[in-house]
Each structure stands twice: as structure tokens, then as C-alpha cells.
Amino acid sequence: MAEKGKINAKKLIFLTFVSRVVVTITYWPALNSPPSNQDLWISNIFSIVIQLILSIPVYFLYKKFPNQSIIEYSQTIFGKVVGKAIGFLIVLFFIHMVVLTLGQFNLFITTAVMPDTPTLFFTISMLIFCAYAVSKGIQVLGRISEIVAVLVMISITSLALLLLKDMDIKELTPVMEKGILPVLSGGFTIATRSIEVLAMAMILPKLDNPKKAKGVFIKGNLVTLLFWTVMTVTIIAVLGIDEAQSRTFPYFSIVRIATMGNFMERIDAIHMGIWVLGVFIKIFFFYYLAVLGLGQLFNMKDYKPLIIPLGALIVPLVALMAANAVELSNFTSYKILTWYSLLYMFIIPLILLVIGLIRKKGVIKK
Numbered sequence: 001m002a003e004k005g006k007i008n009a010k011k012l013i014f015l016t017f018v019s020r021v022v023v024t025i026t027y028w029p030a031l032n033s034p035p036s037n038q039d040l041w042i043s044n045i046f047s048i049v050i051q052l053i054l055s056i057p058v059y060f061l062y063k064k065f066p067n068q069s070i071i072e073y074s075q076t077i078f079g080k081v082v083g084k085a086i087g088f089l090i091v092l093f094f095i096h097m098v099v100l101t102l103g104q105f106n107l108f109i110t111t112a113v114m115p116d117t118p119t120l121f122f123t124i125s126m127l128i129f130c131a132y133a134v135s136k137g138i139q140v141l142g143r144i145s146e147i148v149a150v151l152v153m154i155s156i157t158s159l160a161l162l163l164l165k166d167m168d169i170k171e172l173t174p175v176m177e178k179g180i181l182p183v184l185s186g187g188f189t190i191a192t193r194s195i196e197v198l199a200m201a202m203i204l205p206k207l208d209n210p211k212k213a214k215g216v217f218i219k220g221n222l223v224t225l226l227f228w229t230v231m232t233v234t235i236i237a238v239l240g241i242d243e244a245q246s247r248t249f250p251y252f253s254i255v256r257i258a259t260m261g262n263f264m265e266r267i268d269a270i271h272m273g274i275w276v277l278g279v280f281i282k283i284f285f286f287y288y289l290a291v292l293g294l295g296q297l298f299n300m301k302d303y304k305p306l307i308i309p310l311g312a313l314i315v316p317l318v319a320l321m322a323a324n325a326v327e328l329s330n331f332t333s334y335k336i337l338t339w340y341s342l343l344y345m346f347i348i349p350l351i352l353l354v355i356g357l358i359r360k361k362g363v364i365k366k
Helices: 009-027 040-064 072-080 079-115 119-136 139-160 180-191 196-206 210-239 239-247 250-259 268-297 304-321 325-331 334-358
Strands: none
Touching: 009 079, 009 139, 009 210, 009 250, 009 268, 040 072, 040 180, 040 196, 040 210, 040 268, 040 334, 072 079, 072 196, 072 268, 079 119, 079 196, 079 268, 079 304, 079 325, 079 334, 119 139, 119 268, 119 304, 139 210, 139 239, 139 268, 180 334, 196 210, 196 268, 196 334, 210 239, 210 250, 250 268, 268 304, 325 334
């Protein structure tokens, strides 16, 4: 492949952080997932252990195939026919993530901000910017992610501080009201939403220092956990669990409550700008993975000729698969997305790892 760019560990951590929290910031789907009560913040803490467990197959596959992506070592392990079929499924998953993210972006913008503007306008506008960015490669993605991640962190922290006066810590009690099993179930659900684990199977070969791969998983999860917990506590303490669950956009609701003394109100516009940048990063990321994966699948020297055709395919897919708010909400609920994500981020890599070990493929350590 012509893409020879590299990314350092810090930028990769920031990239995965932005990708993980950006949709959560607005929709917060975990509120209506187990444990479905004020213990959600405890589920966040448990989720980090589960996330690390789910990352094990991808990490060890990288250690065995340090110079290959999952698209490439699928063919090394299973041969061209089966390997390419697995690679094609993974590319479809990345495309689907672009479609879902665009659908969620459109739904929020047209519901909360600009209800009279056609969703097609937002779809095409976002894809044009992302297509141009994808053509610039992984290094540009890393640099932009670093800037946006800092803005997102400042936004989350500032909002929590501004809303301290509105928080009621009693809303976080009683602790473990339904016992530990629903809390653990919630941790599992949250962990399976970290689809960036599969993205690591594409990106890790581009890490400039392979020794820092383990740190990317651990530090990335810790940073995400910290800010997830801050946001969860803020939402529940300000709105209460019942009110939060009834809101379509709970985090945006508390943004509108926040003010800075008597000199700055309606800081939701600032939040909106940062959120749009975050959505741009997430779509950019998975769009890039999709075209990179297709290029590797068909042994192309350059993935760039695929950018525009794939973008043209995504536009009608958004209209078909993510235009209906009810269907979008149902698919992204824990009852469906949990198992869909688990298949790609854990089960397929686990099968590849086991078969690779049996067939003694990849780097064999003595």
C-alpha cells in the first residue's frame, strides 16, 4: 500500500478516546442499558477490565503479525478465499460504523438544532470534508485527533465544574441497589461498545514504536474510563436517573443548564462545535479504515482511488439504513449492538488467534 504514514502512541490514544466518547456525549445509550439505574457509574469502572479482556485477541494477533493488519493476516491464517471473505466482512463493518455515525449525527442536528434542513445536506457536507481528510492519511488523522481530544477533555471537565452547584449526590444512591450482577452486566455492555478494539487491528502496524502497543490499550481505556465516569456522574447527579433516561439527548440537556456566572450563557453552541469536530474525527477514522481495508483486500498500491466511490456508496446507505430514528435507536440499543460488536471485536479475532496458533502462523516465539 502507498500509505506509509505512522502514528505515535499518544496520538493513537487520543484518537481512540475521541472516537469512543463522541456519540456517547450526546446520546448516552448506556442509560437505558443494564443496570438501568444510578449504579451506571460503577458499571463504567468494571467495564475497563472487560475491555482489556476483549482486547487480548487483537493484541496477541498484533504480536504474531506485527507488520500486517487484520485484513492481511486473515489471509495468512486461512488462505486467500476464506481470508478475503473475513476481510470483506470487516470492511463492511467499518462502512456500517460510518453509516451509523452519520445517521446519529444527522438525527441530533435535525432534531435539536436545524430541524428544517434536509439530512442529505449534512450527510454530503460531512463526507466531503472527511473524504478530503482521508486522502491525507493517518498522520493528519493523528494530528487533528490530538487537538480535538484536548478540546473534548476541556469541554467535559469545564461542564462538570460549572454544574457542581446543580448536582445532588443523593441521586447516586443507593449503591448497588439491585446487586452486583446487573452492574457487571452493564460493564460488559459498555465494554462491547468499544469497537475501536477492532480498529486497533488495522492501525497498530502503523504505530511508530511497537513496544508501546500495550500502553495504547491500557492508557486509552483509562483515559476513556475517567471521562466516561465524570460525564455519567454529572448527568445522573444533575438530572436524576429517571429524568436522564427520558431525555433523547441527556448530555446536551445538561449543557443547556450550565452557565458561567452572569456573563456567558447558552454555552451549548461551544459544546456543539466541539461535538461536531469529534463526529468528524470518528467518521474520518472509520472511513479511512474502510478504504484502507478495501485497498489491502484487493492488493492495491494506493487506496485513494477508492475514497470517492466509497463515499458515493455511503450516501444512499445512510438514507436506507440510518434515516429512521426508531430503527436507528433499536439497532444501537444494548440488545442488538452488544452482540453485533462482540462478534467483530472479540469473536472473529479470537478465532483468528486460535487457528493461527494451531497452524503455527506468524511470529513463533521460542
